[in-house]
Amino acid sequence: MIELRHVRKSYDDGASYAVADTTLSVARGELLGLIGESGCGKTTTLKMINRLEEPSSGEVLVGGENVLQQDPEQLRRNIGYVFQGIGLFPHYSVAENVSAVPRLLQWPEARVLERCREILELVGLPFDEYAGRSPNELSGGQQQRVGVARALAAEPDVLLMDEPFGALDPVTRAELQEEFKSIQQRLELTVIMVTHDMTEALLMADRIVVMKRGEILQVGTPAQLLNAPTHDYVRDIVAMPRKRAARLERLMKGTSPDQA
Amino acid sequence: MNDNLREQLLLLPEYFQGHLVLTLIALSIGIAISVPLGIWANQSPVVRRPLLLAVSVLQTIPSIAILALMVALLGGRIGLLPAIIALVLYCMLPIVRNTVTGLENVAAEVVEAARGIGMSSRQILIRVRLPLALPVIIAGIRTASVWTVGLATLSTLVGATSFGNYIFTGLQTRNLVAVTVGSIAAALMAVILDSIIGGIEWLAANRNDASLRPRFVRVRMAVVAALVLVAGVSVFSLMPRPQADYVVGGKPFTEQYILAGLIAAELEDAGYRVDRRMGLGTEVVYQATANGAVDTYVEYSGTVWANRMNRDDNPGRRAVLDASIEFMAANDGIHSVGPLGFQNLYAFAMRRDRADELGIDSIEDLIPVAHRLVAGGDLEFFGRPEWITVRDTYNIDFARKLTFDSALMYTAVQEGQVDLITAYTTDGRVAAYDLKILEDPRNAMLPYDGILVTSQQAASDPAFLAALQRLQGAIPDAVMRQANRIVDVDGGSINQAVAWLREQIAATD
Numbered sequence: 109m110i111e112l113r114h115v116r117k118s119y120d121d122g123a124s125y126a127v128a129d130t131t132l133s134v135a136r137g138e139l140l141g142l143i144g145e146s147g148c149g150k151t152t153t154l155k156m157i158n159r160l161e162e163p164s165s166g167e168v169l170v171g172g173e174n175v176l177q178q179d180p181e182q183l184r185r186n187i188g189y190v191f192q193g194i195g196l197f198p199h200y201s202v203a204e205n206v207s208a209v210p211r212l213l214q215w216p217e218a219r220v221l222e223r224c225r226e227i228l229e230l231v232g233l234p235f236d237e238y239a240g241r242s243p244n245e246l247s248g249g250q251q252q253r254v255g256v257a258r259a260l261a262a263e264p265d266v267l268l269m270d271e272p273f274g275a276l277d278p279v280t281r282a283e284l285q286e287e288f289k290s291i292q293q294r295l296e297l298t299v300i301m302v303t304h305d306m307t308e309a310l311l312m313a314d315r316i317v318v319m320k321r322g323e324i325l326q327v328g329t330p331a332q333l334l335n336a337p338t339h340d341y342v343r344d345i346v347a348m349p350r351k352r353a354a355r356l357e358r359l360m361k362g363t364s365p366d367q368a
Numbered sequence: 369m370n371d372n373l374r375e376q377l378l379l380l381p382e383y384f385q386g387h388l389v390l391t392l393i394a395l396s397i398g399i400a401i402s403v404p405l406g407i408w409a410n411q412s413p414v415v416r417r418p419l420l421l422a423v424s425v426l427q428t429i430p431s432i433a434i435l436a437l438m439v440a441l442l443g444g445r446i447g448l449l450p451a452i453i454a455l456v457l458y459c460m461l462p463i464v465r466n467t468v469t470g471l472e473n474v475a476a477e478v479v480e481a482a483r484g485i486g487m488s489s490r491q492i493l494i495r496v497r498l499p500l501a502l503p504v505i506i507a508g509i510r511t512a513s514v515w516t517v518g519l520a521t522l523s524t525l526v527g528a529t530s531f532g533n534y535i536f537t538g539l540q541t542r543n544l545v546a547v548t549v550g551s552i553a554a555a556l557m558a559v560i561l562d563s564i565i566g567g568i569e570w571l572a573a574n575r576n577d578a579s580l581r582p583r584f585v586r587v588r589m590a591v592v593a594a595l596v597l598v599a600g601v602s603v604f605s606l607m608p609r610p611q612a613d614y615v616v617g618g619k620p621f622t623e624q625y626i627l628a629g630l631i632a633a634e635l636e637d638a639g640y641r642v643d644r645r646m647g648l649g650t651e652v653v654y655q656a657t658a659n660g661a662v663d664t665y666v667e668y669s670g671t672v673w674a675n676r677m678n679r680d681d682n683p684g685r686r687a688v689l690d691a692s693i694e695f696m697a698a699n700d701g702i703h704s705v706g707p708l709g710f711q712n713l714y715a716f717a718m719r720r721d722r723a724d725e726l727g728i729d730s731i732e733d734l735i736p737v738a739h740r741l742v743a744g745g746d747l748e749f750f751g752r753p754e755w756i757t758v759r760d761t762y763n764i765d766f767a768r769k770l771t772f773d774s775a776l777m778y779t780a781v782q783e784g785q786v787d788l789i790t791a792y793t794t795d796g797r798v799a800a801y802d803l804k805i806l807e808d809p810r811n812a813m814l815p816y817d818g819i820l821v822t823s824q825q826a827a828s829d830p831a832f833l834a835a836l837q838r839l840q841g842a843i844p845d846a847v848m849r850q851a852n853r854i855v856d857v858d859g860g861s862i863n864q865a866v867a868w869l870r871e872q873i874a875a876t877d
Contacts, residue, residue: 158484160480160483160484180486181486181487181488182486183486184483184484184485184486185485185486186486189481189484189485191477191480191481191484192477193477195477195478195480195481195484196478196481197478197481197482197496198478198500199496199499199500208485209485209486212485212486212487212491258485259485
């Protein structure tokens with residue numbers, strides 16, 4: 109569905125690389141997590157898929173076609189995008205935000221409205237209650253539900269998510285993660301999700317790509333990363349979720365959490 | 369209600385219309401030009417700096433200078449056109465700057481989101497950035513509207529009717545009621561216009577908010593009512609009105625208001641329909657007469673000699689009069705009906721006690737003390753060639769030279785803020801304040817004969833010329849001074865002075 113072939117991105121004519129020689133492929137219906145610390149190139153990699161950034165060399169293929177051969181605006185309209193910090197249009201109502209992409213694609217108004225109702229219900233925001241509200245009247249979790257609804261409104265096959273749940277409180281985050289995972293499976297969406305939260309990546313992704321300083325350190329399923337890290341950095345970042353899981357397990361058995 | 373106030377309020381509809389139409393046209397054009405310029409500047413860093421600099425520089429040019437410049441650039445056209453152009457240039461800064469700032473301050477993540485969902489640059493501008501920048505842009509428009517209402521008062525000086533007619537006439541004729549009425553009217557218009565724009569902004573911002581619904585309906589009613597009223601007045605005032613046969617012009621001081629009133633009365637007696645364009649600048653009214661926008665006014669021989677012919681010598685009263693009449697006819701096609709009889713020339717005047725204390729009778733007596741004295745002049749005097757002549761002839765200069773509006777100049781010398789002023793010999797206040805006119809033994813001051821002049825086309829109408837013929841030589845110095853005194857000192861109205869002057873002329877006929 110999505111392929112990156114020897115993709116590099118440099119902002120200084122090759123003196124340094126934000127993304128260095130990345131080759132990846134994402135299968136239809138797969139949820140791929142991109143994880144790494146700030147500045148590791150994960151967001152740049154994501155943005156090269158819908159041409160918000162263009163690779164300095166290499167190829168990015170979406171649906172088998174090089175993105176540089178596709179009209180950038182058409183390409184973006186057909187790929188859902190959930191933004192870091194949500195990025196709703198503050199001057200649009202909830203319904204207007206959700207209808208933005210279908211309207212750009214010039215769907216007939218009746219279909220736009222129908223889809224808007226359907227997709228808001230899907231993300232748990234009853235249309236009649238929320239459609240007319242303005243984003244600033246919503247809680248953070250509700251805003252991100254609208255963000256997801258907007259990304260899914262035009263029925264894309266591919267969804268890009270840039271730290272979608274990063275700004276939410278832990279309870280809301282967990283709730284949205286689960287709901288989103290079930291929506292993704294039901295709609296068989298191909299998703300690439302950037303995150304810096306290893307727990308989130310482990311719980312949601314089918315496969316995880318660990319990046320550091322523009323390079324891919326390891327690609328694997330959550331189980332492979334947890335059990336067979338090939339790199340010290342990977343071992344470090346899976347250590348914390350492992351430790352926490354172990355402590356939680358002991359807590360539930362009633363023994364002291366601090367006994368190692 | 370006193371007569372003066374009633375007389376002023378009768379003028380209100382005309383001035384209100386003039387002011388409103390001027391403001392609305394200038395503001396509409398200003399918005400139509402400035403918002404696209406602001407967008408352009410925001411998108412092109414090459415344009416941005418020079419454009420913002422240019423609109424800022426425009427703002428630093430004094431507004432009166434811009435108005436006068438427009439008249440000159442338009443070849444002496446007066447009235448709405450130069451006033452509108454000047455006001456448009458003046459209202460651009462806040463709108464352009466706020467458009468640029470507003471667009472810049474739209475959150476980067478929102479713009480990124482718009483790009484990310486597949487909007488083109490144009491769609492991002494129209495659907496996202498402009499709507500989000502709108503409150504800032506509207507704030508700029510509100511600032512511009514308040515400025516424009518204020519500045520529109522100055523357009524009186526180039527012959528466009530506005531509340532400035534109250535203010536300038538009032539200042540020159542010491543009619544505080546007129547000044548007050550004009551100022552309050554302009555302030556009210558500024559506040560109302562600002563409120564209407566603010567109301568529209570509020571309506572746009574809260575159109576989706578169900579909790580404000582009842583208030584929304586009330587605000588919308590108020591705004592719509594105000595808009596209908598404004599539109600009605602504008603349309604009404606733009607409807608064609610009976611065309612005047614002749615336009616009488618005048619400069620902004622008492623004598624000119626009285627003389628214009630006199631000329632208008634004579635013409636109306638002869639059956640003509642007359643329009644008045646009062647309070648025009650010296651340059652403006654001359655150019656307007658040269659191109660026929662004004663048909664008749666009173667010019668002064670010394671003004672033509674010094675300002676137009678650039679002469680700094682003084683061959684005597686008769687020679688200056690003849691030469692200036694000939695010059696106006698030959699160079700600008702301005703016809704002269706003839707001198708009115710009086711001379712309004714500059715003369716140094718001092719408070720009598722101050723002059724006696726220093727032992728001064730003539731300009732020659734100033735020579736040893738001038739460098740310690742503070743002189744007050746009207747807005748023109750120290751910029752005129754004859755000041756150079758006086759300075760060089762007597763070899764004097766003053767410690768400080770202050771410029772005043774001519775009405776305030778007399779108050780300044782009376783209260784001792786300046787030691788001497790450049791008074792006018794026909795000014796009623798010279799006698800009323802008991803000022804001492806200093807002799808000019810070396811004839812440095814130019815003669816200033818009042819000359820009744822007309823445009824070329826008016827001069828081709830024999831009946832028009834005949835109607836004005838009896839004014840020739842009919843107003844000696846003392847009569848003119850007394851007429852001025854009625855207004856400036858005794859607090860009478862222009863109409864009273866005109867009536868008195870006509871009685872005097874009829875008596876000597």
